[in-house]
Amino acid sequence: MSVQPQLINGEWRLAAADAATFSPSNPNTGKQHDVVYPVASAAEIGEMLDAGNVAAAQLRALAPSKLADFLNAYANGIDDATEELAGLAHSETGLPVEPRLTKVEIPRTTGQLRQAAAAAVSEEWTQPVIDSANNLRSRLESLGQPVLVIGPNNFPFAYNGVAGGDFASAIATGHPVIAKAHPAHPGTTRRLAEIALAALASSQLPPATVQMFYHCDPEDGELMVADPRLGAVGFTGSETTGRKIKAAGDAVGKPVYLEMSSVNPVIFLPGAMAEKAVELAAEFSGSCLLGAGQFCTNPGLILTIAGKATETFISAATETFSAAPSGVMLVSSLPSELNESVAKLTAAGAELLARGKSAAEPGFLAQPALLRVSGERFLTDPDGFQSEMFGPASLVVVAADEDELTVIATELNASLTASFYSATDGSDDAAHDRLSPIVTQKAGRILNDKMPTGVAVSPAMMHGGPFPAGGHPGFTAVGFPASLRRFGSLKCYDNVRPERLPASLRDPNPTGRMWRIIDGNWTQDNVGAD
């Protein structure tokens, strides 16, 4: 069995004969794949950093439309290989080919690449500002070095290090990407990297614009993050790993953008419950059970106030969770980790309301779980009861009254999202207005009458939040052009000669329609117009 090559400086390079290796598994069958992948050595990582810096200097000299050509060609290449890619990803992640992979995630991924291409060309993310009286001109621009992108296990395309949102944002801002595949789906990532390499060739970008490795020793990874040859890091994954990567970057003042764990509290106020408890239970159960609950925006914490309607809601949800089939999970450890999380919460005093059906089939199967705890008990250990249960599981907290719910709200940890359901007749408005200022501080995205799963790729999205849900409260990992700004370095050109200025900072508007702030006003004019 030969060891698969890594993509280093434009070449598919075989690892040294003594390289450590690993093989991923098929979550559908529970069996290991018959393919072997190498763990990158420190020397290989060093080569990628060197090549990435050479490519960064080359990209600096190119027009942004060249970056867009690549991103579009890459999106087309992925479209053409959709069936093959979906098959590969299904065999490595267990995610259903249809609709999930072919109808949802791959189109989202190519859509992101194309939106990033458009954002690169518009240069809106650079936010050019011109002060003509002082002849000062500023804009965001590339950091001038490669960006390391580390993707999670749960989105083999849309967040993949070599194809997802962070990848697209880094490329669109002129950065070569060094992608670390998630070791649970290296074959999918390898195939994507092949398509990327072909797209680089057809769009005449430096081949080292995209490099890829599968795995590394965690210590080598931390050294890579701290290496002066690396400009920034985009990471999506577990809090444990994310915190280590952040610490390595922080020590040298390097921007590290993180998207980590989140329990996504959903608050059902009493009036909403009274209006349609059964319907809300169906909405919640559907969101929580979707994709075996393997979303960072999975509703893992439900906050309610005791009452008859709340009991109706809980009964209906309990019924749905009890009848729910086991779900295929991404990696072998997840089903037992979910069981441990459930056991921890019941040991702490939560009641197990429902466990979904177990199954005799092979594979990494997890039974859905619904738990319940009183507000009083929750408040004895708010952090413990907010531990993320990754998978199709959620904890319903039943507060005695609005006062107790308000105390619970103040104890909420950071999340990506927080949702409010309230009555249509205004009867919940006072409670909402009391809770909202508290809850709004805790999450990046605030929803009304809506479940948090489903992250639209929109310029108005915030996918991030206070630490440790996100890494910096001011930036989003999803949505163009907003996600591009993370990788921007603000530069001021002070009295710089016109011919040396970037085109977007010269007097003439380079496209005739670029939005710039000139002397305090947003305009598409040239400097000196009117």
Add this chain to the structure above:
Amino acid sequence: MSVQPQLINGEWRLAAADAATFSPSNPNTGKQHDVVYPVASAAEIGEMLDAGNVAAAQLRALAPSKLADFLNAYANGIDDATEELAGLAHSETGLPVEPRLTKVEIPRTTGQLRQAAAAAVSEEWTQPVIDSANNLRSRLESLGQPVLVIGPNNFPFAYNGVAGGDFASAIATGHPVIAKAHPAHPGTTRRLAEIALAALASSQLPPATVQMFYHCDPEDGELMVADPRLGAVGFTGSETTGRKIKAAGDAVGKPVYLEMSSVNPVIFLPGAMAEKAVELAAEFSGSCLLGAGQFCTNPGLILTIAGKATETFISAATETFSAAPSGVMLVSSLPSELNESVAKLTAAGAELLARGKSAAEPGFLAQPALLRVSGERFLTDPDGFQSEMFGPASLVVVAADEDELTVIATELNASLTASFYSATDGSDDAAHDRLSPIVTQKAGRILNDKMPTGVAVSPAMMHGGPFPAGGHPGFTAVGFPASLRRFGSLKCYDNVRPERLPASLRDPNPTGRMWRIIDGNWTQDNVGAD
């Protein structure tokens, strides 16, 4: 001698009888002032954090125009007290009353407060983005907690924790400020805080919107930075202290914005030297000797290529530095620290070209210093030769040729600024174009034919740079509204009911002229217009 009070939760509070104390000195005379200031206790810091959180919730409910009322009233109060403030600051910093304090720094400070007021009202910094099809609406908004602002010794007004740029940015974005006075000018800071408190009263803002202490145990300071009741930190000062504050914030994922040391390389290309070496020497000497060189943008590293014109430049600068009088420095340790820096460089192989005149007067006086080193020697220890010499001192590096200068450029550390002087006849263009991509990565502001001292308060300014000159490459500490964005938390409102949205995200344009991105276009229209 009574101990001065601290400003805690709207009251001038006396410290406990057993509080540690200190007294500042008068740099003009070298004598200690006859006034005693307390070191804040951990309990007092805790009170300020609690009061700041209450005030933050109150500010959240107010219109931005109320913040502007305060900032404008405060600016007016400072204007009215200009002479008194300048006298106080002169006695604590040695900076000349005129022109520096009354004609330059105080007007700059009140100008900043008024620009921040205008930025608060325009809300441009919030960058509202509306996706009407998905009913997603995002904007930057307050972190909802107080911000700690720590000012440096060298600007008793324009960067003061209780009056400077970080203060103005934090207030304008809706954050209460807890200001730490620089212990070298506590009296100036106390008087400013009195004026601030009066302005808070007249504009009916919560009194805990501005709190102030003079000093603290470094360990208490680090605990304060890490405290969950604090939203963010703005720091200007030494790299040693800044790194500790950053580490404390990083460990808990808190935004810490830093502005630290910088040597500000200035590159004189041969053609420029040939055109006007003597004139350039005068320009450089004037910039370096200004204000005893106590600016973060002081030109501390001059890069040249060997030749006759370069020798002319060096001779002229040497003459100016030799004839320059000693300068009064801000604190007692600075003159001897400068001497140590000079001794360290000469020990490493630099030649001392000139030492300014020594003086018999009392006070914290430092003699200007000009040093020279060959490019070859510089390259034996690039980090050592880039140590900041705080004060009226600079090191001229004479490279053998353009190739050596290029190697030196790659060895440059991060700075706030980097300047190029080149010939008007185009003879330096090739050298410039070779060096520019390398040097541009190293600094936040790139200048042509201009010295780096003098930081315009402009929307197009970048005062910051790669770490450790700055704390985050994407943000500036100077210039409105750009400096406000540092303290913004990005929030997405997803399907949120219209009456619950912030005014700037509702369908109607709240002012009729606010710039927002609606469905991909910058516009001043309402949602649904056209």
